[in-house]
Amino acid sequence: MGIWAQSGYDVRLDWGGEGVAALGRECAVLVVVDVLSFSTTTDLVVGRGGRVLPVRWRDERGVALARAAGAVVAGESEFTLRPSSVTEIPPGTLLALPSPNGATLCDAAAATGAHVLAGCLRNASAIAAKALELGGPVGLVAAGERWGVNIFGEGGEFGPLRPCVEDQMGAGAIAAALAGHGRSLSPEAALAARSVDVTALAGCVSGRELTGSGHEGDVTLAARLDVSDAAPMMREGVLA
Template sequence: MGIWEQSAYDVRLDWGAEGVAALGRECAVLVVVDVLSFSTTTDLVVGRGGRVLPVRWRDERGVARARAAGAVIAGEGAFTLRPSSVTEIPPGTLLALPSPNGATLCEAAAATGARVLAGCLRNASAVAAKAHDLGGPVGLIAAGERWGVTIFGHGDTLGPLRPCVEDQVGAGAIAAALAGHGLSLSPEAALAARSVDVTALAGCVSGRELTESGHGGDVTLAARLDVSDAAPMLSEGVLA
């Protein structure tokens, strides 16, 4: 085992695109965790019988392909990256969801050849059960935020990675559920599992950013633990 690897364990955790590159070499399943808000929005869409087409951030060709496939483009109508915008989304909707973190990481994770799931607090146990069924090792990718980018990705530049409370807590909830299936956790995943506190979302930087911009309802939706049976898995570029 290389000094930078977590390969002695069934469940591993790393951050952002670098984490995808590291864990994609050694994990059969990668779970992208972007609690505020890509993964939570995806859970709500899939839970209502819809599908999500992740689109890499600022990929105009990706948006054009999504439009040609008949997808509704988030941000061009009633539906956006915000979880509260999709709570009544009609079943069967294919929603193209561009985001600088979760969607972009899903595409990168798929390129590794791993099976890709989108996890959050709402579906932590359901996603853990699906990952366990698929067979490990399982890599948890805490998306993190980017310095210089607002929570819904409207900043002008993508800065360096900012590890964030919400994705640590979300990845930890999934790690804890995987431990319940008898899987061993790396120290990184075990520490996250011990940090699960949904009340932290309201007071963390990302949660306060949303609340102060009038979107506290999105934090409330994201902070609910194990209220969903959806386990969105990427197949042919679509999460369902």
């Protein structure tokens, strides 16, 4: 139904896998936003001339295929899902990046036939420019977190989706950039656009979780707005 796809607006926003399904019915572009940490890590890798192979969480077959393709698997070397681990990643590296939210949603988004981009605060304007180039409508998919596990999927079984401050802000920053180019925003996207305050990232639940586990540097990297020209786009399953 058009109502769930937010029909009539150039830029739309929804959450998680259900959001991919709803927006993917009409949107030519889907932007997956997982600020802490998949999209931020992807931005850093692509910004250094690398590529990211998203792998669904706990998908052993996907990991095996990534190894066969010559990818370095995050967690099996010095490179992990954490943004701070990839700031010096060598250009040309193909990094297989399993993630419970962002990577899994990228795979689902690609199955809709839409162009798939990975967006965050760091590359909000670059992603908006790429989306404009590709043509609309544009669906912003805020990944959210899951009750029962931490940001990196560690813990028990996945619970229900937990909407989170960082992904609303990331999607909002992209929405605001698109609005600056005259694109109409759905009420959901417009509300997110008004929510952007990067100073709040450190104090939100996810920011406090990372800081409490000694990863404050990852929060700092993720909280930088429009410092990157990278616009990671999926082609044949790889973000580059």
